[in-house]
Amino acid sequence: MFGLFNKNKKEKQRKSIKGFYSMIDGDSIDLSEVDDEMFSNRVLGDGIAVKPTSSTVVSPCDGEVTLVSETKHAIGLKNEDGIEVLIHIGLDTVSLNGEGFETLCKTGDQVKVGKPLVKVDRKLLKEKNIQDITMMVFVEQNGYTLSNYHTNKSVESGKSLLVEYE
Numbered sequence: 406m407f408g409l410f411n412k413n414k415k416e417k418q419r420k421s422i423k424g425f426y427s428m429i430d431g432d433s434i435d436l437s438e439v440d441d442e443m444f445s446n447r448v449l450g451d452g453i454a455v456k457p458t459s460s461t462v463v464s465p466c467d468g469e470v471t472l473v474s475e476t477k478h479a480i481g482l483k484n485e486d487g488i489e490v491l492i493h494i495g496l497d498t499v500s501l502n503g504e505g506f507e508t509l510c511k512t513g514d515q516v517k518v519g520k521p522l523v524k525v526d527r528k529l530l531k532e533k534n535i536q537d538i539t540m541m542v543f544v545e546q547n548g549y550t551l552s553n554y555h556t557n558k559s560v561e562s563g564k565s566l567l568v569e570y571e
Contacts, residue, residue, distance in 0.1 A: 424553075424569040425466050425484075426518050427560035428492050429539050430459035433567060435556045436540065441496050444540050449491065452542035453554050453567050462494060462523040463562045464516040465541060474499075477506035480522050487547035488570065494525055496536040505529040519563025541567065 427433065436452045439445045444454070464482060471489065472481030478498035483489045494506070505526040510516065530537045543551060553569040560567065 422566070422569055423486065423549075423571065424566045425490065425541065427455060427562050427565040427567050428465045428522075428541055429455050429457045429462050430562050431455040431457040431539075431560060433556050433558055433560045433565075434538075435554065436542075439496075439538060439540060440536065444493070444542070447542075450542045450544045450546075451551055452490075452540055453556065454538050454540045455560060455567075456538055457525075457527065459562065460525045460527050461521050461562065462492060462525065462539060464518055464520040464522055465490065465492070465563075465567065467517050468515075470510050470512055470514040470516060470522070473508055473510060473512055475503065476501065477503040477508050477523065480508075480510070481544075482516070483545075486549060486570075487545070488543065488549055489545035489547070491540075491542045491544050492522070493540045493542065494523060494537070495530055496538060498530070498535060501533070501535070505533075543568075546570075 466484040468484035478494045480492045507524040509521045549570045
């Protein structure tokens with residue numbers, strides 16, 4: 406009988422966790438493992454990466470689309486707490502000038518966790534010998550502290566918590 410109260414308390418704690426969810430299906434890795442110094446050295450900011458197993462990039466948070474790059478390989482988002490993230494799809498994908506990417510959002514769109522943002526032609530990237538690793542970089546933390554990076558695990562887009570903050 407007393408366990409019932411603990412269960413409700415644990416559920417409330419789970420619901421109160423603030424975080425960013427996976428932006429694509431795959432395997433999460435530490436940003437330091439990305440084969441690009443700009444990301445691995447955290448020049449743009451701290452973050453996390455996913456080696457994808459699917460082709461659709463989704464919103465990792467509820468918020469607003471603040472950037473859709475002309476080359477369609479990068480999306481900026483600002484969540485309801487003012488934290489800004491950059492989702493960067495692949496390495497050296499800017500050279501494709503948008504080829505292989507279909508944007509499903511535009512600047513100013515309001516999005517929820519799991520909302521599709523970009524479809525990626527992973528076959529084309531592979532043919533052009535371009536890594537499709539996808540990074541989520543925190544470019545503005547708005548006074549919040551990032552914690553609990555969930556790396557080295559299989560993740561599901563829009564459902565697996567990747568980074569918590571407080």
